[in-house]
Amino acid sequence: MKSAGLIGMSALLLTASLAGCGASSSSAPPTKNIKDITIGTLYAKSGAFATSSMPEYSGLKFWASQVNKTGGTYVKALHKKVPVKIVAYNDQSSATTATSLYSQLITVNHVNILVADFGSVLTSVAVPVAQEKKMLLFDQTGTGASFFTPSNPYVVLTSLPTSGLWPTSLAQYLIHKGYSRIAIVYATNDFDQSQDQTLVRKLKAAHITPVYNNGVPTSTSSYSVLLNNMAHTKPQAVIELGYPNNDIAFMQALKASGDHFNMVFTIFPGQLPQLFTKTLGASSINNTYTYPAPPLLSFSHVNYGLNTTQFESAYKKATGQSTNFLSIAGYNTGLIIQKTLSTANSLNQLSLRHAVSRFSGSLSTLDGSFKINSEGAQIGETLPVAKISTNSKGQLSIKFVTSPNS
Amino acid sequence: MFAYSLISGILFGIFFGFMALGLNLIFGVMEMVNLAHGDFVVLGGYVGITALNSWHINPLVSLIFALLLFFVVGLGLFFPLVPRLSHSRDPEMLSLILFFGLSQVLEALMEIKFGVNPESLPLSVFGNSSWHFLGQSYQISWVVSALISLLMILLTYVFLYYTPMGRAVRAVMGNREEARATGLPVKRTSAIIFAIGIALAAMSGVLSPLMIGSIDPTSGLGLTTIAFAIVVIGSLGNPLGSVLGGLVYGISLMLMQTYLSSWSVLVPYLLLLIIVLVRPSGLLGKGVRHV
Numbered sequence: 236m237k238s239a240g241l242i243g244m245s246a247l248l249l250t251a252s253l254a255g256c257g258a259s260s261s262s263a264p265p266t267k268n269i270k271d272i273t274i275g276t277l278y279a280k281s282g283a284f285a286t287s288s289m290p291e292y293s294g295l296k297f298w299a300s301q302v303n304k305t306g307g308t309y310v311k312a313l314h315k316k317v318p319v320k321i322v323a324y325n326d327q328s329s330a331t332t333a334t335s336l337y338s339q340l341i342t343v344n345h346v347n348i349l350v351a352d353f354g355s356v357l358t359s360v361a362v363p364v365a366q367e368k369k370m371l372l373f374d375q376t377g378t379g380a381s382f383f384t385p386s387n388p389y390v391v392l393t394s395l396p397t398s399g400l401w402p403t404s405l406a407q408y409l410i411h412k413g414y415s416r417i418a419i420v421y422a423t424n425d426f427d428q429s430q431d432q433t434l435v436r437k438l439k440a441a442h443i444t445p446v447y448n449n450g451v452p453t454s455t456s457s458y459s460v461l462l463n464n465m466a467h468t469k470p471q472a473v474i475e476l477g478y479p480n481n482d483i484a485f486m487q488a489l490k491a492s493g494d495h496f497n498m499v500f501t502i503f504p505g506q507l508p509q510l511f512t513k514t515l516g517a518s519s520i521n522n523t524y525t526y527p528a529p530p531l532l533s534f535s536h537v538n539y540g541l542n543t544t545q546f547e548s549a550y551k552k553a554t555g556q557s558t559n560f561l562s563i564a565g566y567n568t569g570l571i572i573q574k575t576l577s578t579a580n581s582l583n584q585l586s587l588r589h590a591v592s593r594f595s596g597s598l599s600t601l602d603g604s605f606k607i608n609s610e611g612a613q614i615g616e617t618l619p620v621a622k623i624s625t626n627s628k629g630q631l632s633i634k635f636v637t638s639p640n641s
Numbered sequence: 642m643f644a645y646s647l648i649s650g651i652l653f654g655i656f657f658g659f660m661a662l663g664l665n666l667i668f669g670v671m672e673m674v675n676l677a678h679g680d681f682v683v684l685g686g687y688v689g690i691t692a693l694n695s696w697h698i699n700p701l702v703s704l705i706f707a708l709l710l711f712f713v714v715g716l717g718l719f720f721p722l723v724p725r726l727s728h729s730r731d732p733e734m735l736s737l738i739l740f741f742g743l744s745q746v747l748e749a750l751m752e753i754k755f756g757v758n759p760e761s762l763p764l765s766v767f768g769n770s771s772w773h774f775l776g777q778s779y780q781i782s783w784v785v786s787a788l789i790s791l792l793m794i795l796l797t798y799v800f801l802y803y804t805p806m807g808r809a810v811r812a813v814m815g816n817r818e819e820a821r822a823t824g825l826p827v828k829r830t831s832a833i834i835f836a837i838g839i840a841l842a843a844m845s846g847v848l849s850p851l852m853i854g855s856i857d858p859t860s861g862l863g864l865t866t867i868a869f870a871i872v873v874i875g876s877l878g879n880p881l882g883s884v885l886g887g888l889v890y891g892i893s894l895m896l897m898q899t900y901l902s903s904w905s906v907l908v909p910y911l912l913l914l915i916i917v918l919v920r921p922s923g924l925l926g927k928g929v930r931h932v
Contacts, residue, residue, distance in 0.1 A: 452903065483855060488854070
């Protein structure tokens with residue numbers, strides 16, 4: 236009986252992490268019958284990525300509501316404005332569930348536009364699905380360098396540069412400061428691993444070999460032992476590359492350890508400052524370094540859509556929520572889709588992709604300059620490094636230590 | 642680094658042993674795997690966090706509150722659920738399905754109530770000092786959590802081996818039908834153990850943010866998996882096995898984090914595989930019981 240329970244338990248735990256897969260394939264409706272543009276996407280209402288996915292989805296929905304208020308988005312292929320409709324499913328932060336849902340959006344819902352969920356983990360499963368179904372994937376924030384290859388024309392990164400480029404400014408700063416003892420801990424996923432590889436390569440080119448460079452599972456929630464091991468190497472700079480949950484756990488362990496380093500760097504306080512100050516307290520991120528992203532990095536001069544200040548005001552009025560980088564990323568994705576539809580001569584997916592290439596480099600949005608390379612990877616936006624300062628009232632400010640325009 | 646990892650592993654191991662204790666007690670008495678175990682741990686965590694953030698109640702006080710509250714919750718859940726299952730054709734298998742459903746319900750309710758962001762207790766909640774041992778400093782929150790866990794394990798041991806109710810519990814664990822035949826109140830014993838199992842899970846949950854970093858509504862499944870691995874490593878149905886299983890898990894995890902950090906997520910599954918292949922009855926098991 237106990238062994239039956241054991242097998243049953245194992246089966247259920249397995250079932251808990253698996254979702255149904257497979258979907259029948261059928262063709263999309265003819266262009267002339269299109270009454271609205273359907274945008275298919277996924278969001279994570281629960282799980283490790285909910286913190287980031289939900290504001291991103293909210294930003295996309297905000298864009299759709301803004302567009303629909305004006306009668307829809309202009310579709311050049313139809314020579315008219317068409318309302319936008321979002322079809323979205325909850326992938327619960329599970330890449331397995333996301334795989335089948337992406338297929339479902341394409342083959343069952345016949346969406347016109349496919350948009351990936353937040354981040355590299357949930358985008359990594361969308362890339363091969365979109366390529367196989369020959370559907371252009373609007374990748375919002377999945378910056379893993381491996382997604383962009385010469386053989387795949389079906390992906391476009393809308394926000395943030397590909398993660399292989401992220402550490403450029405960070406490496407420059409570390410080298411400039413003359414730090415020779417650098418400790419790095421990174422989460423083992425496409426997003427963080429590709430950053431680690433780039434950072435180590437650039438440091439080694441400057442004859443600096445990190446004194447500690449280890450990967451940890453993305454699910455890691457306790458960094459105390461790892462931090463102790465890092466401290467043993469007596470680093471001047473400690474770099475933690477992870478997702479928001481990793482960064483929070485790391486900062487919490489750092490605070491409890493009482494260790495002090497000349498420089499501590501984490502990624503997400505620059506994107507989700509409210510989350511960090513609420514969860515950890517403002518003092519926990521004081522004097523640490525990060526990549527400041529919009530709205531901390533403000534763009535007042537744009538040639539498409541709302542600028543940062545206008546967005547903050549309109550978004551707050553419409554949703555009641557404060558702006559963070561991910562809501563801006565979601566809205567920015569909408570802007571890129573809008574521009575694509577107004578540029579493409581047909582709704583054929585490759586035609587959409589060619590349209591993106593045509594306006595690449597000429598678009599300035601609240602997320603910065605939109606420019607992609609031949610593989611669809613974003614190269615227009617920059618990620619400077621900044622130092623965070625918080626005052627006694629918990630208000631946060633940043634000081635750039637590398638140029639925001641580099 | 643080895644000494645630090647070893648001592649940290651022991652501190653974590655004691656905590657994880659405590660976390661798995663409730664699961665083991667319930668399985669030992671009812672032969673039902675409570676797949677919602679991890680969710681009760683998470684609920685306990687939210688009790689500790691909410692009590693501190695909203696009413697400035699120290700987690701040490703929240704532990705007692707969690708014990709009482711979840712004992713009542715456990716009793717409330719037992720009577721409508723467990724007796725029906727016990728009379729079914731395959732109680733073990735049906736219990737998996739039922740408690741999996743309960744786990745999903747609890748997860749959804751926590752999501753509604755507490756949102757999706759990870760939450761935690763400040764690690765300095767028991768003070769800013771450190772414990773110095775063998776030239777290393779350890780967080781005081783770890784030491785306090787391990788001591789409380791050890792105390793609760795000892796109290797459970799005393800309850801099981803030195804009280805009439807504990808003797809009844811062990812009799813039911815040994816053979817349910819024989820215990821019933823000798824006139825022991827099997828149903829009442831089961832109800833109390835179920836409630837104690839849930840209460841112990843919630844108590845460990847109060848301490849869990851201090852040990853595992855943070856909790857969110859979806860943390861339950863992972864914690865159930867860890868608790869299940871610990872129980873299997875020690876011995877299914879043997880509460881003392883939880884302690885040994887916890888130590889094996891905690892030390893392995895910390896050593897893995899130090900020397901092979903990328904692979905540390907595999908620890909519970911690797912240990913589970915090794916134990917099932919080498920010693921299926923667990924480290925303290927006396928052989929498979931046939932029913």
